Amino acid sequence: MRSPDALLTLDDAWQALINPPTPAGSGRLHLTAAGWTAAGPVADDARELLDCLAPLAARSGRLAIAQLGQSLDGRIATECGHSHYINGLASRVHLHRLRGLVDAVVVGVGTACADDPLLTVRHVPGRQPVRVILDPRGRAPARLRLLREAQAPTLHLLGEDAEPDGPGAGHVTRLRLPLVDGGFVPAAVLDALAARGLGRVLIEGGGITVSRFLEAGVLDRLHLLLAPLLIGSGRPGLTMTPIATLDQARRPGVRTFRCGDDTLFDLELDGSRTAPG
Ligand SMILES: NC(=O)c1ccc[n+]([C@@H]2O[C@H](COP(=O)([O-])OP(=O)(O)OC[C@H]3O[C@@H](n4cnc5c(N)ncnc54)[C@H](OP(=O)(O)O)[C@@H]3O)[C@@H](O)[C@H]2O)c1
Incomplete structure (x- = not known):
């Protein structure tokens, strides 16, 4: 004692x-x-x-949080998709802590292919979340570690007509969702996960995926980890429907935290659910 x-x-x-x-x-x-x-x-x-x-930890009920690690000029990778590592070790530990606090970690197929991530909790002790790939057209190759390595279950979300590569390993569950304008509706993705007991979700990237969830107004929080570097070109972080005037800009509540040499901006989005337009 x-x-x-x-x-x-x-x-x-x-x-x-x-x-x-x-x-x-x-x-x-x-x-x-x-x-x-x-x-x-x-x-x-x-x-x-x-x-x-x-x-985050004490919050009851469903939760959708997204994260992006970006340079001062808002890039999450170079032009050819190199992103390891924009952020320092403290930010990467923070990302693993976020994974450890959720039931599922979601990435777009762009990230799955570019980074071949494992999406497991390794820097800190913790439970492994279910790993989710958003892959409407079935373009994730079977060689990806998420589809081959069974450290945690993988949920492969596919469009109704997609033909995935190969039969799928034992830890992989395939789930089909309807496409609207060529994409999954973010709220429908979160509902499908919640129906499987995965109510707490981290949208880990990349920029296209996080932007769609943000634009749909379904995120409760967004963690932007700004690293002190300028990439000057490359993959953008957030890209959303253009607004004409700044009164249409979202102005979420923001808290900041030091994360090694990086700065974490913790955006509270509950109050800004309405998409501009
Ligand atoms: N710095 C960071 O924090 C961080 C985090 C993650 C990734 N990255 C980097 O970001 C790059 C990849 O990001 P990205 O923005 O290019 O791509 P991404 O967001 O990883 O993947 C985008 C693709 O995922 C699918 N997708 C995402 N949301 C969907 C939805 N709601 N409905 C249907 N499909 C959906 C679509 O596939 P289809 O094209 O097949 O329709 C879409 O084009 C990589 O270079 C990676 O290294 C950086």
């Missing part, structure tokens, strides 16, 4: 975030969607982590 005067460490805080019903520190920490309180002393890095992630 730990003393109530013992310092609550970063690891304690993370354990409390991923196991909210039985927080570390024998109930010294209390998490709510509005924040957190602690009965004893809390280390500075644990305090920052709790400030940033307690509202």
Whole structure:
């Protein structure tokens, strides 16, 4: 049994975030969607982590959060798709923490093909989320690690007429959704995931995918991790329907956090659900 005067460490805080019903520190920490309180002393890095992630971890019901790591000039990759790494290690740890707090991690097929990611939680302890590929035309090749490696289940979302590459490995479930104007309706994607018990979702990228979910007004939060570099050209982060005047711009609530040399902008989108236009 730990003393109530013992310092609550970063690891304690993370354990409390991923196991909210039985927080570390024998109930010294209390998490709510509005924040957190602690009965004893809390280390500075644990305090920052709790400030940033307690509202996400303690939130009940469905959640849709997106993230993009980008340069100061808003690029998420070079022209040829190279993106490893725009962000520093602290941001990559943050991304793994986001994965550890959700039921499912979603990427567009562009990212699946360009990065061949695993989408697992490796930098911190945590439960592995279901990995989801949005692939309306069935262009993900069977050689992708998401489709070959079974560290976590993979959900391959396909358009109704798509013909996927090969029969699919045992950890891969194929699910077909209707296409509207050539794409999945973001709300329908989230509903289909929730129907499978995957109510907490991270939209991890890339820019096209996150932009569609943002434009559809279905995101609760967006984490933009700005790295101190200029790429000057390359794949854009957010690209949305043009607006004519700045009064049509979204002005979400924003909190900022230091993430190594990067800066995390935590955008609260609940209040800005209406698409401009
Ligand atoms: N820095 C970061 O945080 C970060 C994160 C992820 C990726 N990346 C980089 O970003 C690049 C890829 O991003 P990207 O913007 O080009 O592509 P992407 O968003 O990964 O994938 C876009 C494609 O996914 C499918 N898709 C996405 N949303 C859909 C929807 N609602 N309905 C139907 N299909 C949907 C479409 O496939 P179809 O074209 O077949 O219709 C779409 O063209 C890579 O270079 C990667 O390295 C960076």
